[in-house]
Amino acid sequence: MAGFFKIAIRNFLNGPTTDPYPFGETFTPEKYKGIIAYDPELCIGCSTCEYVCPSGAIKVTEKDDGTGVRFVFWLNTCSFCGNCGYYCPTDAVYNSNDFHTARHQSEKFIPTIDDDISYVRCKRCEQKIKAPVEALLIRAYDEITEEVRHQTSLCPDCRRQEQFERM
Amino acid sequence: MGEIYKVPVGPIHIALEEPVYFKVNVHGETVENVDILSGFVHRGMEALVLRRNYLQNMIVTERTCSLCSNNHPFTYIMAVEKIAGVRIPERAEYLRVIADEVKRAASHLFNVSMLAHLVGFHSLMTQTMETREVLQDVKESIWGNRMDLGANTIGGVKYDLDKDQIKYLLGKLISLKKPVRELAAIYRDNRIVRARTEGVGVLTKEDALRLGVVGPTARGSGVDNDIRKAYPYAAYSKLDWDVVLEDGCDVRARALVRLKEVFQAIDLVEQCLSKLPEGPVALQGYPRIPAGEGVARTEAPRGELFFYVKSDGSSKPERMKWRVPTYLNWEALKVMMPGNKIADISVIFNSIDPCISCTER
Secondary structure, eight states: OHHHHHHHHHHHHHOOOOOTTTTTOOOOOTTTSEEEETTTOOOOOOOOHHHHHOOOOOEEETTTTTTEEEEEGGGGGOOOOOOHHHHHHHHHEOOOOOOOOOGGGGGHHHHHHHEEEEOOOOTOOOOOOOOHHHHHHHOSSSSOOOHHHHHHHHHHHHHHHHHHHHO | OEEEEEEESSSSTTTTHHHHHHEEEETEEEEEEEEEEESSOOOOOHHHGGOOHOOOOHHHHHTTSSSTTTTHHHHHHHHHHHHHOOOOOHHHHHHHHHHHHHHHHHHHHHHHHHHHHHTTHHHHHHHHHHHHHHHHHHHHHHHHSSSOOOEETTTEESSOHHHHHHHHHHHHHHHHHHHHHHHHHHHHOOHHHHHHHHHTTTTHHHHHHHHOOOHHHHHHHTOOHHHHHSSSOOOGSSSSSOOOOOOSSSHHHHHHHHHHHHHHHHHHHHHHHHOOOOSSSOOSSSOOOOEEEEEEEEEEEEEEEEEEEEEESSSSSEEEEEEOOOHHHHHGGGHTTTBBGGGGGHHHHHTTTTHHHHHHO
């Protein structure tokens, strides 16, 4: 018993080891996988997050009126695995380190994140296309020239057409 | 005297950590024989994984069990990588070992703390859990979750360690050595713990070989069957270590194996960090998974974990099957329990480190 007695006395002298949360500060690591955060500015609506989400917490659908893409996230279904953030090509979806998951009863049946991105029109044919995202352009091109800007403002068909015309 | 009583233990029982039903025949206080019934936490995971794609299954397999949650996706991913025929970067191999060994140390400390709980030494239990909390903080800081790390991905690992994190990880692990050494001495020498564990739940080496038990249960009976040594995977063949063996054959020997493996895990992580090569941590892009079959096995904290994956070339597996260590180990309970007291049932049950949620899936 002597062995443990030493530990017990040391514990008594050291005081509590738990954090006094919520009355004091607690430790939240930077990498903590908390509630999903979403940035529609960066989103390209590629649905990768929906494809890799094992619990079906994310749904990316075309909007009813056809003006854009709707991103819906249900917190209660999320398993905080971080797959969406890992595979997101533009870091539009990521785990914040917010661990406060309690919600009001009135919010129970509405999505935690319900956001959308609007389509833009192709400069040539006015067809609806997904807007180019700056973060992805920076990754794809060494230098973003006026030419790149012009090309990305066209729909795939018009882009092809324009390339042929030039040849 | 002379009469045999039937005593049901479980499935919901205060001393059992997980739902399993023992039908125990007792003669006085002594167990005559035991029958095990299971099936209380079946979730149909083998059917569930067939409806999800390979990337989703990395997470679904992780949710099979919380304590060996790194080994399930790890083994699954190894099997898938065999089908795809990809070789992961060298740095990823080391990082996989680091994640695995941190989980192993935490799992073993959890099991020995449960042992302290079951022998009624609660202050030792809380102290062991408190010590384990250091590892929980490490996991939370480096991987982002306390249990389900999500460390592996098909073609590498999802995380990388920079200089600060290596320093943090090393500092935490070194700070862990002294308290674990102190606790190990109590588990080894304390009068109460010894009285409840020594000579209890004996599984002789012959029986261990006959029943094919795996993991610390086998190593506590002197059977050397560590998959990490026998069929090295990831970076284990590049590290310098020896299999921990004990020849006590009882509950105490199994606990001592686990405690020694905690030190071994710390040592392996230290070796990995000092040898960590530079380079990428994962392959570029997602490999195509052709039709084919693959098997893989790893040493989970509880023993050998085996995965079979069959692919038909689509985005979802055609068949997946996994065999978990507890499936082999719980047969040994029928050998361990007879001759012991009723009060020892839960102690013996805990000594195989049962994971019913893995076994029934």
